[in-house]
Amino acid sequence: MATTIRTTDLDFDNIKSRLKTFFQSKSEFADYDFEASGLSNILDVLAYNTHINGLIANFALNESFLNTAQLRSSVVSHAEILGYVPRSKTASKAVVKLSLSNSAVDRPSRITLPSNWTFTTEIDDQSYTFQTREAYVAVDDGTGTYNFLTSSGSDEIILTEGIEKTKTFLVGDTGDQQVYVIPDITIDTTTLIVKVYEATTSSDFVTYSNINTAIRINPDSRHYSIKEVPNGYYEIIFGDGSTLGQAPVSGNKVEITYLSSNGADANAGDTFTSNNFLTVGASDYPISVTTVAESSGGSDKEGIESIRSNAPSLFASQQRMVTAEDYKAQILSKYSEYLIDAVSWGGEENVPPIYGRAYVSLRFVENTTEETKQVVKNDIVNNLSKNLSVMGIDTVFADPINTYLELITTFNFDPDQTNITPRTAENDVLGVIRDYFVVNLARYGTVFRRSNILTEIDRLTPAILNSRMDVRLQQRFTPVVNEIRNYKISFPVPLQLPNKETYTLTSSKFTFNGIRCTFRNKLNSSVIQIIDVLGNLIASNIGSYDAETGVVDIIGTNIENFEGDNIKISVVPFNQSTVRPLRNYLLTYDPTRSTARAIIDRQRVSTAVTL
Amino acid sequence: MVTKAFSLEDGNLSRKTLLGTKTREYKDIDLTFTNKPSGDIYKKNEAAAVKQAVKNLLLTNTTEKPFEPYYGGDLNAFLFSLSEDFDVEDIRDYIFTAISNYEPRAAVIDVQALIVPDRHDVKVTVVFQVVNTSEVVSIDITLARLR
Numbered sequence: 001m002a003t004t005i006r007t008t009d010l011d012f013d014n015i016k017s018r019l020k021t022f023f024q025s026k027s028e029f030a031d032y033d034f035e036a037s038g039l040s041n042i043l044d045v046l047a048y049n050t051h052i053n054g055l056i057a058n059f060a061l062n063e064s065f066l067n068t069a070q071l072r073s074s075v076v077s078h079a080e081i082l083g084y085v086p087r088s089k090t091a092s093k094a095v096v097k098l099s100l101s102n103s104a105v106d107r108p109s110r111i112t113l114p115s116n117w118t119f120t121t122e123i124d125d126q127s128y129t130f131q132t133r134e135a136y137v138a139v140d141d142g143t144g145t146y147n148f149l150t151s152s153g154s155d156e157i158i159l160t161e162g163i164e165k166t167k168t169f170l171v172g173d174t175g176d177q178q179v180y181v182i183p184d185i186t187i188d189t190t191t192l193i194v195k196v197y198e199a200t201t202s203s204d205f206v207t208y209s210n211i212n213t214a215i216r217i218n219p220d221s222r223h224y225s226i227k228e229v230p231n232g233y234y235e236i237i238f239g240d241g242s243t244l245g246q247a248p249v250s251g252n253k254v255e256i257t258y259l260s261s262n263g264a265d266a267n268a269g270d271t272f273t274s275n276n277f278l279t280v281g282a283s284d285y286p287i288s289v290t291t292v293a294e295s296s297g298g299s300d301k302e303g304i305e306s307i308r309s310n311a312p313s314l315f316a317s318q319q320r321m322v323t324a325e326d327y328k329a330q331i332l333s334k335y336s337e338y339l340i341d342a343v344s345w346g347g348e349e350n351v352p353p354i355y356g357r358a359y360v361s362l363r364f365v366e367n368t369t370e371e372t373k374q375v376v377k378n379d380i381v382n383n384l385s386k387n388l389s390v391m392g393i394d395t396v397f398a399d400p401i402n403t404y405l406e407l408i409t410t411f412n413f414d415p416d417q418t419n420i421t422p423r424t425a426e427n428d429v430l431g432v433i434r435d436y437f438v439v440n441l442a443r444y445g446t447v448f449r450r451s452n453i454l455t456e457i458d459r460l461t462p463a464i465l466n467s468r469m470d471v472r473l474q475q476r477f478t479p480v481v482n483e484i485r486n487y488k489i490s491f492p493v494p495l496q497l498p499n500k501e502t503y504t505l506t507s508s509k510f511t512f513n514g515i516r517c518t519f520r521n522k523l524n525s526s527v528i529q530i531i532d533v534l535g536n537l538i539a540s541n542i543g544s545y546d547a548e549t550g551v552v553d554i555i556g557t558n559i560e561n562f563e564g565d566n567i568k569i570s571v572v573p574f575n576q577s578t579v580r581p582l583r584n585y586l587l588t589y590d591p592t593r594s595t596a597r598a599i600i601d602r603q604r605v606s607t608a609v610t611l
Numbered sequence: 612m613v614t615k616a617f618s619l620e621d622g623n624l625s626r627k628t629l630l631g632t633k634t635r636e637y638k639d640i641d642l643t644f645t646n647k648p649s650g651d652i653y654k655k656n657e658a659a660a661v662k663q664a665v666k667n668l669l670l671t672n673t674t675e676k677p678f679e680p681y682y683g684g685d686l687n688a689f690l691f692s693l694s695e696d697f698d699v700e701d702i703r704d705y706i707f708t709a710i711s712n713y714e715p716r717a718a719v720i721d722v723q724a725l726i727v728p729d730r731h732d733v734k735v736t737v738v739f740q741v742v743n744t745s746e747v748v749s750i751d752i753t754l755a756r757l758r
Contacts, residue, residue, distance in 0.1 A: 012678050031639040031660055035682060036668035036714045038642040038655070048677045 010054045016047035066308060073230035075304045080227055083319075084311035085212060088189040088234070090337040091261035092161040092298025094121075094130060095371050096272055097290040098148040100138065102280055110139045111280050113148050118276070119159055119289065121269035128266040129275075130159035130295070131259075133191070156292050156371070161266040162188060162259030170200065171252040180236040184260060185301075187234055191259040194224050194236065196248045205255070208238065211245075213383075221245035232301075263300040268367065270294040293369040299337035306336065321389040327360055330384050338376050340365055343444035345583050347396075351490065351549075358389065361398045361584030363444065403492055403581060404474040404590035405448065406570055407433055411457060411467035412601035418463035422598035425463065429596040432456050437589040448579040448587050465601055471576040474590060475552075476566040479510070479559040487557070491550035492585040494574040498547070500524040505545055505552065505571050510562035512538060519554070519569065521545065528554060547574065568593075637661060637716065658746045661716045665739065666750050668714055669706060684709040689733055690754055699724045706737055716742050731756040 009015050020043065023032040031037035062068040066078035076086055098113065113136045118129050136157060138146035147155050165187075169180050195205040211223040223245045225237050236256065239245030248254055270291050277284030302310075313329035321327050327344035335342075340363045347357035360380070364373055377397050385395040409429055413422050420428070436453050440446060450469055457467045475489045496504045500523050507519035517530045517538055526547065530539035543554040552569060559567070570593070573579055581587055639660035641653040655663050669684030676682040684705055689697060702724040710719050717739040725734040733754040740747050 029638050029640060029654070030636055031664070034664060034714065034716060035676075035679070036664035037660065038640045038663055038667060041642070041667065041676075042640065044677055051677075 010051065010058060012047055012051040015050045015054075016043055019043045019047060066311065069308075070304075072232075072304055075307050076228050077230070079307050079311035082311045082315035084307070084314050084333070085189075085226065086228055086307045087299070087302035087333075087336060088187055088228070089185075089261045089263040089301055090297065090299045091188040091191060091259050092128075092130075092264070092266040092269070092295040093372070094159045094161075094269060094272065094291065094295035095156050095293040095369075095375075096159055097155050097292060098136065098138075098157055099288050099290075100146045100148075100278060100280070100285050101144055101288070102140075102146065102283075102285055103144040104281065104283065106281070107140060107144060108280065110137055111146055111278070112137050113278060113287070116164055117274070117278075117287075119272040119274050121266075121272050121295065123266065123269050126265070128161055128262060128269060128295075129163055130161045130266075130269070130272060131164065132157065133160055159272060159295075160191065160259060161269075161295060161298060162191065162261040164257055165260050167256045169254040169256070171248040171250055171254060173250050174241070180254060180256065181229075182234045182236065182256065182258070184234070184258075185232045186260040186262070188259045188261040189226050189234065191261075192226065193257045195255045195257075196222075197253040197255065199251055200253045202253070217245055219243060219245065261298065264298045267296050267298045268294055293371040296365075296368055296372050297337050302336065310336070319388065321358075321385060324358075327358060327389075327395075330388060331360065331362070331380055334384065335376055335380065338362075338364055338368060338372065341443040343584060349583070356392060356394060357396045358385075358393050359396050359398050359583070361400055361444065363400050363442075363586065398584045400444075400584050400586050401492075402476075402588040403579075403585050404476070404568075404588050404593075405437075405579070406472040406474055406590050406593040407453075408470040408472075408594065409433070409457065409467060409596040410469075411596070411598055412465040413598035414463050414465055414601055414603045416463075416602055418461050420461065420463070422600065425461065425598050426596040428460055429457050429464075429467075430591070430594070432460055433594065433596070434589060434591065437587070441587045441589075444584065444586065445581070446587065447581075450577045465603070469576075471573060471579065472570045472593075473573050473579065474568050474570045474593065476568050478566045479557075479562060481562070482558065482560055484556050484558045487552075487554040489552040489554070489569050491552070491571060491573070492581040492583075493550055493579055495545060495547045495550055496572040496574055498522075498524050498526050502572065504547070505569065507570065508563055508568040509533070510567055511560040512558070514560070519567075528552070530557075545571070639663060642667065658741045658744070658748050661714070661741050662748050662750060665710060665714055665717050665737065665748075666752065668709055669735070669737070669750075669752060682709075682713055686733070686735065686752065686754055690731065690756055697726075699726065702726075702733070702735060706735070710737075710739065717748075718742050720747065 009018065020032050023029060029039050032039045032043060034040060063071055063074040066075065069075045069078060079086055100111065113132065115133060115135045116131050118131045121128055121130060136148040136150060138148040140146060148157060149155055150157060165184065167182055172178050192210070194208040196208060197205045206222060208222045208224045211217070211225045214221065214223050217223065219242055221239065223239060226234055227237070229235050238247035241247040272289045272291060274287040274289060277286055310329065310333050313325060314333045317326035317329040321330055324344040324346065328342050331342045332339060342360065342362050344358060344360045347354040347359065350357070350359055362376070381395050389395065411429060413425055415422065433453060436456060441448060450471060454467050454469060458464055473491055473493070475491060477487055477489055479485065479487065498504060498521060503520050503523065505519060505521040505528060509516050509518055511517070512530055515532050515538055517532050519528055520531045521527065522529050526544045527541050528543040528545060529537060530542055532538050542557050543552070545552040579587060637657050637660040639655045641655050642663060644652055646652050669686050671683035672687050673683045673685045674680045686702070686705065689702065703722045706722045707719055710717050719737065719739045721738040723736045727734070735752045735754070737750045737752070738747060
């Protein structure tokens with residue numbers, strides 16, 4: 001007999017059922033299980049109240065942890081505790097060359113383009129404003145052409161998208177503990193400039209910098225910290241005026257300027273026009289703009305999942321770059337608008353090992369220009385590694401290496417269970433495989449698991465009865481034609497051991513000694529041979545593969561020509577069920593060498609009547 | 612009173628009235644929450660409990676009960692309809708459907724409705740029998756707009 005009412009359930013019906021169970025043990029009332037009864041109405045109220053309280057408690061508890069919080073404000077708040085400031089909107093940047101022609105006789109030898117000089121570009125019929133962030137100087141080249149240069153002498157000038165906004169605050173008494181609110185969700189916090197004037201009428205100011213860039217903090221430091229608050233706005237906070245650095249004092253004026261940005265919408269602008277003429281002497285001259293790199297790098301506010309993933313990593317790295325995860329965390333937290341993913345490993349883990357190096361591989365977002373990639377890499381070295389990493393460790397960048405997967409899929413298909421044709425089903429299966437790679441294998445270190453993808457294929461339609469998949473890995477290399485060369489191709493996983501039934505290694509076609517050939521390993525051996533298209537042996541030993549290390553060595557081979565852009569070496573991995581790439585290897589789907597084939601398998605059983 | 616005779620196989624109930632065949636008592640809380648001198652509240656028993664339930668059901672609007680969107684007689688909704696949009700048959704249908712779906716203790720015998728458009732009134736009389744008893748109960752419900 002129930003003597004207590006269990007209320008751990010969240011579901012309304014379950015709670016009400018518990019209440020009814022309680023009433024069953026009591027004799028006072030009997031009508032609790034008739035929906036129209038008064039008692040049932042009261043049970044509704046009690047159950048609903050318990051249900052709502054339970055849900056609220058559940059939601060509140062979910063929001064209490066970084067791992068389970070659903071509201072952005074909660075995730076941001078948890079990240080703040082870990083010292084992580086989520087990325088704001090980020091302004092898109094373009095690289096241009098700026099010049100001006102002035103053939104006047106009395107032209108000056110040098111002219112200056114002021115900072116915040118605005119330009120316009122159009123993307124999808126929408127106009128966006130870009131601007132310079134510093135002043136540039138140009139010198140007459142003798143013909144009246146002035147090419148504007150940066151302070152380091154480069155003619156590549158960065159334009160930043162956005163409209164400059166200014167917020168001015170008057171500092172109150174210390175007891176007020178002022179927090180300076182910027183009610184703008186479009187702010188790019190990386191463009192923030194904080195100036196503190198002695199008084200409202202002063203023209204002299206001191207500049208405060210973001211505390212995240214601080215190498216050390218002492219009582220003389222001038223830093224501010226910025227944080228996102230629950231409504232999406234931002235707040236600026238200064239030090240305490242003593243141990244945590246200087247702070248503005250009563251009577252000061254704080255002037256905050258920043259760019260209000262359109263984020264990712266302003267990417268891919270490639271034609272820029274100056275909004276104004278530049279006045280030189282008494283005349284106005286147009287500024288000609290040559291685009292070096294279209295606008296890129298603009299992004300929206302950092303998403304909840306990104307914050308959830310990056311905040312603990314950055315906290316663990318403690319603003320220093322010692323372990324591989326530190327490198328990844330610091331780089332992703334600072335440059336996530338440019339990057340899909342980053343990975344790092346020590347030189348001792350490299351193949352071959354090179355000590356005293358930290359290797360970093362960056363996967364950039366689509367359409368990032370080479371110029372932008374180089375800017376990001378230089379920035380990582382100059383602003384992160386030099387300040388935060390261990391002395392004597394050089395940061396070296398390694399490009400991502402694509403390891404292609406050739407997936408040969410066959411599946412039993414019962415046409416009686418669906419309206420779609422086998423050919424459509426084959427295309428659908430290829431679509432599932434393509435989507436699986438996009439969703440699951442876009443990042444470093446992600447593992448291909450054959451059973452997972454087969455499960456998705458089986459789930460596609462009841463007409464797919466079962467499926468199987470043969471997996472081959474493929475690396476590509478571009479040979480130097482008509483030269484005797486050695487080639488070393490590395491696979492990120494061990495390869496299938498030689499056996500007498502199947503070839504572990506095959507390749508795409510190339511020309512050798514005037515004959516169209518392919519590479520293939522000798523059966524039951526790791527020796528690599530050259531075979532013509534009819535299967536005749538052309539060269540009996542031109543190298544070998546090491547199944548354990550996944551390294552293929554091709555020795556002293558003169559390749560005269562090859563099909564396509566490169567030669568594709570395909571191998572059977574030791575473990576086809578799980579492919580776990582190392583370091584900077586990325587698993588990529590090769591649709592040109594992958595197939596899906598339906599095998600008709602009717603489940604309909606003909607019945608016979610036996611008399 | 613008519614006496615029903617039952618066979619021994621049916622439980623030897625020949626000496627009992629039909630009312631006596633119902634073994635379960637209906638005991639519900641009185642929704643007026645009137646208290647006894649002892650401080651306890653009154654109960655509704657037997658036919659009175661069913662009557663209260665039917666009235667309660669008919670005056671509940673659909674979607675009013677949590678997680679039971681179709682529960683209710685929805686009679687109040689008629690007050691906010693144009694008088695041309697419904698007729699007595701509609702009201703009867705609503706009442707029959709609601710009671711047959713949600714009040715198994717009542718078997719509707721008759722429903723009479725009177726629509727008085729000029730006074731914005733709907734008068735409804737529901738006559739039903741308490742199932743497994745011979746008791747016939749009548750409920751009068753008058754719906755009128757306050758303003």
